[in-house]
Amino acid sequence: MSTRRGLLRGYKSDGHFCEWFGRRGHAQPHTELVRERLGRLNPEELQQRARDSERELYNLGITFTVYSQSNVIDRILPFDVIPRLLSAADWATIESGARQRVRAINLFLHDIYHDGKILKDGVMPRELVMGNANYQTAMEGFDLPHGTYVHICGTDLIRDEKGKFLVLEDNGRTPSGVSYVVENRHLMLRAFPDLVEGLPIAPVSDYGWRLHNALAEVAPSGASDPHIVLLSPGVFNSAYFEHVFLAREMGVPLVEGRDLFVENDRVFMRTTRGPVRVDVIYRRIDDAFLDPETLNPKSLLGVPGLMRAYRRGYVTLANAVGTGVADDKAAYAYMPRIIRYYLDEDPILDNVETHVCREAEGLAYTLDHLEDLVVKPVGESGGYGITVGPLASKKQIAQCRAALKKDPSNYISQPMINLSVCPTLIGNAIEARRVDLRPFAVTGRDTWVLPGGLTRVALPKGSIVVNSSQGGGSKDTWVLQ
Amino acid sequence: MxxxxxxxxxxxxxxxxxxxxxxxxxxxxxxxxxxxxxxxxxxxxxxxxxxxxxxxxxxxxxxxxxxxxxxxxxxxxxxxxxxxxxxxxxxxxxxxxxxxxxxxxxxxxxxxxxxxxxxxxxxxxxxxxxxxxxxxxxIRDQVWYFYGLGKALERANQTSRLIDIKSHLLDPPGDSEAAVDVAQWNALLRSAAGYHAFRRIHPSGMTPRQVVDFFLTDRSFPRSIAFSLHEVDTLLWGLQRNGGLGRVRDIRQAINPVLEQVSLPATRGGIEHRLNAHIDRLQISLDDLAERIATTFFR
Known part of the structure; x- marks a missing residue:
């Protein structure tokens, strides 16, 4: 086989769909040049460059911070130097699919906070929306610029055995990870000039500029040169690096709640030159902490009176308040129906088949097939609380069964999807590891999707959980145009 | 920082x-x-x-x-x-x-x-x-100016401490043992990266008085107190001009008396035997200046 030379000679994708070699080891044509170039590197050199790249992540402080009792530890998200490659055709599907989904989500959110047609028409159970902890009554009857609720959307995609892209989850609150996309690319361009030379890789470095433009488009009417700020919970937040990164890439001030105040329902930033009016806030703090006056009185992170200013239309929040009702794991199950209802189109990207345990039918099916299903709590994120049936012990299955019976509406279940794999540097060999993909869609008046997105990789052998809290790392993602 | x-x-x-x-x-x-x-x-x-x-x-x-x-x-x-x-x-x-x-x-x-x-x-x-x-x-925005202020004030402060610990060697004046202890003054100059600078200005000889005055009043040596304070003044002026910060004016007025303290050789006109007290006053003025800047802009 001429497709697996040099470093790639011993590579096996173990029957999974491979991002480089396709379904049955038939190499994907778009990966040919990269395969050939990578195959020529020797393992020692590849390892050395990988080590240098990880070192550079520490040097640049591209880290998340872990606080223990006496120490502040900066950790990096492990970085794998072998890129994930996407063909132009695959990217076209992802891009149009992500756009479609964002459009539907925004129409859905507008509807449920106004007339609630989808509920009246019985397409979606009323209690799933009104009974959702993320539903915000403060948003009822309130119009947003261009009807955009989810300005930044991260759609988690996986690929099944046939290579088909499926949506695993929508992240419409404050999706994170985009800083790694841009920084991983910078790292690759520096560490592998010989690999990238002359390749038509879609650029990602204009993300900050695009985001800034989109946020300017949704500024309150009348703000001609809108003043945008990024609101962060502060230096102790584990994603603080990303907040710094985004503020810097957009060229806007990074602020904390105490830097802002509300007067006459207008938001101002404190500066050494006196107050400066704020038009748009890209907030990286949760709904509950935004405004101690109306949401969570104990919050020290927010800005008293912010919701008043927001409701009066004097400031735009991105993402909007109350979007959690659309990216909830239970709402997810209805997303294909939501897309058809508002757009009269078939979903371009399908959901993973999902059983909603709050429905008797879904619960019965889940309990009958526990050994074959992945059971997820609705309210958790970050891979916590998941039971993977095919990999679980008898005891774990029994615990899961008990939890399901006790509080069925807290769970959904899905068949176990054999995530696609991608060549990954493990020690000095290249092995297959599972990957997912989170593209980022930015919406002001229209939607733009950052080409590629964050590829997360499950580094432990055989693992299908890509979350960083469970041993996940990241890769650069190349859209080859 | x-x-x-x-x-x-x-x-x-x-x-x-x-x-x-x-x-x-x-x-x-x-x-x-x-x-x-x-x-x-x-x-x-x-x-x-x-x-x-x-x-x-x-x-x-x-x-x-x-x-x-x-x-x-x-x-x-x-x-x-x-x-x-x-x-x-x-x-x-x-x-x-x-x-x-x-x-x-x-x-x-x-x-x-x-x-x-x-x-x-x-x-x-x-x-x-x-x-x-x-x-x-x-970029030359307020961050840069405030950074420079912190740095210049720290330099002035460090240099004043250096003189302070050696000032006992001048006191009482004319002590013969102190006068010959050239190594001490040599070390003092070097610890402020000032030995060669001092030599350029005083090619022959090195008296304790010259060294003290060099650290206090020299306008060309970047680690002298006078130089650092003029630097503070220049930065404040820049803040006032570029940043539109009216509040700077009061601080700039406050700096003038401090500048006067280091405008004349301290070892002349009978100050010599009161050097310790002179340095103490200077240090208090420096602390006061730093405090004023902090309260004006950051509290």
């Missing part, structure tokens, strides 16, 4: 000079001045019997619990940088991050006397590299 980097650089220089130039058999006495410089003699000796070279060096380099150790300065500098990282250029951040990590990796073995000078040199160069990158990559 500027303030702590400046302090770290000065500390490295003082330790280095002390180690290289002021050695004789009386080990303890040689290291006491560094403790006096920071008014920490009592605190240090409360926990230890004597000020051995190894202990004092550790106390001012690696000891995280010692507020004036290089380690503490670099920790605070990096903490400050972390909280204002969005305002710093990536290159400033990267260098500080790498520098800080290198210093944190040092052990007692690395700071043994035989290796100390090399470590001090790297610390000085790390701080100077930081200064250079800062100057070469930061």
């Amino acid at each position: 500027g303030r702590y980097m400046e302090r770290a650089e000065n500390l490295a220089r003082i330790i280095d000079v002390n180690e290289s130039f002021a050695r004789d058999s009386r080990e303890e006495e040689n290291w006491l001045p560094i403790l006096r410089l920071h008014a920490e003699e009592e605190a240090f000796l409360a926990e230890r019997k004597t000020a051995t070279a190894g202990e004092v060096v550790h106390f001012y380099t690696l000891d995280r619990t010692s507020p004036n150790a290089i380690r503490s300065c670099l920790d605070r500098s990096r903490d400050n940088a972390r909280s204002m990282r969005h305002l710093l250029s990536t290159e400033v951040w990267r260098q500080l991050n790498v520098f800080h990590e290198w210093f944190c990796s040092l052990t007692r073995r690395d700071i043994r006397l035989g290796n100390l000078s090399a470590i001090c040199l790297r610390v000085k160069e790390g701080c100077q590299l930081h200064t250079g990158i800062f100057d070469g990559t930061m």
Whole structure:
């Protein structure tokens, strides 16, 4: 086989769909040049460059911070130097699919906070929306610029055995990870000039500029040169690096709640030159902490009176308040129906088949097939609380069964999807590891999707959980145009 | 941040000079001045019997619990940088991050006397590299001005302390033993990187009076108090002009009397025997100035 030379000679994708070699080891044509170039590197050199790249992540402080009792530890998200490659055709599907989904989500959110047609028409159970902890009554009857609720959307995609892209989850609150996309690319361009030379890789470095433009488009009417700020919970937040990164890439001030105040329902930033009016806030703090006056009185992170200013239309929040009702794991199950209802189109990207345990039918099916299903709590994120049936012990299955019976509406279940794999540097060999993909869609008046997105990789052998809290790392993602 | 980097650089220089130039058999006495410089003699000796070279060096380099150790300065500098990282250029951040990590990796073995000078040199160069990158990559906004203010005030402060610990050698005037102790004044000049600068201005001879005046009033030496205070004034003027900060005016008025204190040679006109008191007043004025700047802009 001429497709697996040099470093790639011993590579096996173990029957999974491979991002480089396709379904049955038939190499994907778009990966040919990269395969050939990578195959020529020797393992020692590849390892050395990988080590240098990880070192550079520490040097640049591209880290998340872990606080223990006496120490502040900066950790990096492990970085794998072998890129994930996407063909132009695959990217076209992802891009149009992500756009479609964002459009539907925004129409859905507008509807449920106004007339609630989808509920009246019985397409979606009323209690799933009104009974959702993320539903915000403060948003009822309130119009947003261009009807955009989810300005930044991260759609988690996986690929099944046939290579088909499926949506695993929508992240419409404050999706994170985009800083790694841009920084991983910078790292690759520096560490592998010989690999990238002359390749038509879609650029990602204009993300900050695009985001800034989109946020300017949704500024309150009348703000001609809108003043945008990024609101962060502060230096102790584990994603603080990303907040710094985004503020810097957009060229806007990074602020904390105490830097802002509300007067006459207008938001101002404190500066050494006196107050400066704020038009748009890209907030990286949760709904509950935004405004101690109306949401969570104990919050020290927010800005008293912010919701008043927001409701009066004097400031735009991105993402909007109350979007959690659309990216909830239970709402997810209805997303294909939501897309058809508002757009009269078939979903371009399908959901993973999902059983909603709050429905008797879904619960019965889940309990009958526990050994074959992945059971997820609705309210958790970050891979916590998941039971993977095919990999679980008898005891774990029994615990899961008990939890399901006790509080069925807290769970959904899905068949176990054999995530696609991608060549990954493990020690000095290249092995297959599972990957997912989170593209980022930015919406002001229209939607733009950052080409590629964050590829997360499950580094432990055989693992299908890509979350960083469970041993996940990241890769650069190349859209080859 | 500027303030702590400046302090770290000065500390490295003082330790280095002390180690290289002021050695004789009386080990303890040689290291006491560094403790006096920071008014920490009592605190240090409360926990230890004597000020051995190894202990004092550790106390001012690696000891995280010692507020004036290089380690503490670099920790605070990096903490400050972390909280204002969005305002710093990536290159400033990267260098500080790498520098800080290198210093944190040092052990007692690395700071043994035989290796100390090399470590001090790297610390000085790390701080100077930081200064250079800062100057070469930061936009001239308020961050840059306030950074410069912190740095200049710290320099003035450090230099005043240096004179302070040696001023007893001038007092009482005419003491013959002090007058001949050239090595002390030599070390003093070198610990403020001023030996060659001083020589350029006073090619022949070196009297204690000349050295003190050089540190207090020289307008061409970048680490003299007069130079640093004029730097403070220039930066405040820049803030007023570029930043539209009206509040700067009051502070600039407050700086004038301090500038007057260092405009005339301190060792002339009978001030000489009151040098200690003169330096004390100067230090109080410097602290007051720093406090005014802090209250005006950051409280």
